[in-house]
Amino acid sequence: MAGLSLVGIVAGLGWALLAGAGIKEYLGLPSLVGREIKQYERYLGLPSLVGRKKKASLLYIKERVAAKLQDGSVFYAKVSNGSFAWKSILKGRDVISKGVQWRVGNGAMIRIYHDSWLPDPYNKRVVSPRDFLGNKALVFVLIDKEHRCWLPEAIDNIFLPHEATAIKSIPLSLRECEDKMFWPHFPDGNFSVRSAYRILMEEELKESPSPSDLSPTKRIWKGIWSLRVPNRVKTLLWRAGTDSLPSKANLLKRRVLTDDLCPSCNLKSETSFHALWSCTELSSFWETKFAWLINLSKDCNSFVEVIQLCQANDDLFELFAMTVSLLWTHRNHLRVGDSSAPLWKIQSMALDSLQEF
Numbered sequence: 001m002a003g004l005s006l007v008g009i010v011a012g013l014g015w016a017l018l019a020g021a022g023i024k025e026y027l028g029l030p031s032l033v034g035r036e037i038k039q040y041e042r043y044l045g046l047p048s049l050v051g052r053k054k055k056a057s058l059l060y061i062k063e064r065v066a067a068k069l070q071d072g073s074v075f076y077a078k079v080s081n082g083s084f085a086w087k088s089i090l091k092g093r094d095v096i097s098k099g100v101q102w103r104v105g106n107g108a109m110i111r112i113y114h115d116s117w118l119p120d121p122y123n124k125r126v127v128s129p130r131d132f133l134g135n136k137a138l139v140f141v142l143i144d145k146e147h148r149c150w151l152p153e154a155i156d157n158i159f160l161p162h163e164a165t166a167i168k169s170i171p172l173s174l175r176e177c178e179d180k181m182f183w184p185h186f187p188d189g190n191f192s193v194r195s196a197y198r199i200l201m202e203e204e205l206k207e208s209p210s211p212s213d214l215s216p217t218k219r220i221w222k223g224i225w226s227l228r229v230p231n232r233v234k235t236l237l238w239r240a241g242t243d244s245l246p247s248k249a250n251l252l253k254r255r256v257l258t259d260d261l262c263p264s265c266n267l268k269s270e271t272s273f274h275a276l277w278s279c280t281e282l283s284s285f286w287e288t289k290f291a292w293l294i295n296l297s298k299d300c301n302s303f304v305e306v307i308q309l310c311q312a313n314d315d316l317f318e319l320f321a322m323t324v325s326l327l328w329t330h331r332n333h334l335r336v337g338d339s340s341a342p343l344w345k346i347q348s349m350a351l352d353s354l355q356e357f
């Protein structure tokens with residue numbers, strides 16, 4: 001894939017319109033050029049660089065923009081009250097930033113939560129919650145610089161399972177090199193207005209509701225992540241919701257087991273939905289504090305639907321999460337023949353753990 005063409009980008013953005021206070025400060029133009037822009041910017045907010053200096057000044061601005069694009073920092077500039085032209089540039093910048101893809105080098109320039117850098121054709125950007133690292137974190141914090149490898153434990157703790165797997169699959173160069181951007185939407189790797197338009201259209205389609213819309217999933221995860229419960233509880237709830245717990249049904253699918261019958265009721269397949277919620281052996285257990293949720297979830301067929309309904313009730317969602325986590329531990333203990341606290345004690349244990357946390 002060819003590198004991102006700076007000339008193409010500059011042309012695409014209409015760099016000749018670059019002007020105004022914001023740009024001037026951002027590019028750090030010297031006072032001479034600055035004064036000239038200041039003098040003329042009241043006309044339509046655009047510069048009118050005249051005389052012999054015009055060519056030199058424009059060339060200078062062009063070089064400064066190219067330098068800013070090259071070091072990638074145009075992607076980090078804040079939207080301020082600049083001129084119309086500056087705002088247009090930043091808007092163009094957003095389109096580029098949506099379409100540009102990064103190849104990981106040392107990770108020093110790639111923003112974990114804003115840039116496209118995952119090797120997944122459908123989700124190139126991270127959707128995992130930002131609580132651990134903060135909004136502005138860069139990819140290099142996930143890399144062991146000495147051994148030139150990813151930090152797998154940190155990654156597993158911070159990201160959703162599928163994103164953690166994707167990140168860890170990105171090959172890292174044995175010697176330190178810079179991150180590189182490329183434009184994957186055009187055969188020659190160069191930016192073009194047509195491909196930028198296509199990105200905008202795709203974004204539009206993604207945002208309109210459709211069966212493949214990911215936003216409900218994102219919302220659920222965001223809700224889980226903002227809970228004041230230990231991270232292992234959040235992870236467990238997420239895994240239950242995505243049916244990625246080692247339930248008997250899942251182990252049968254992977255041919256680890258030969259049957260998937262629920263050991264409590266001996267009636268149905270033990271999915272996470274069944275083991276944690278719908279098993280008849282659990283009805284009286286859940287009824288004590290969550291009878292309302294049992295009523296609401298009568299038509300549910302999956303655990304994620306129950307999570308979604310419970311999420312609507314802020315007050316009890318944390319207790320629900322904690323209870324689910326203890327219930328799963330209880331189930332695991334019984335499964336390997338260990339002793340475990342009786343079921344009826346779990347509700348009060350959940351309340352205690354919540355208060356201690």
Ligand SMILES: [Zn+2]
Pocket residue numbers: 262263264265266267268274279280281
């Ligand atoms: Zn059962």
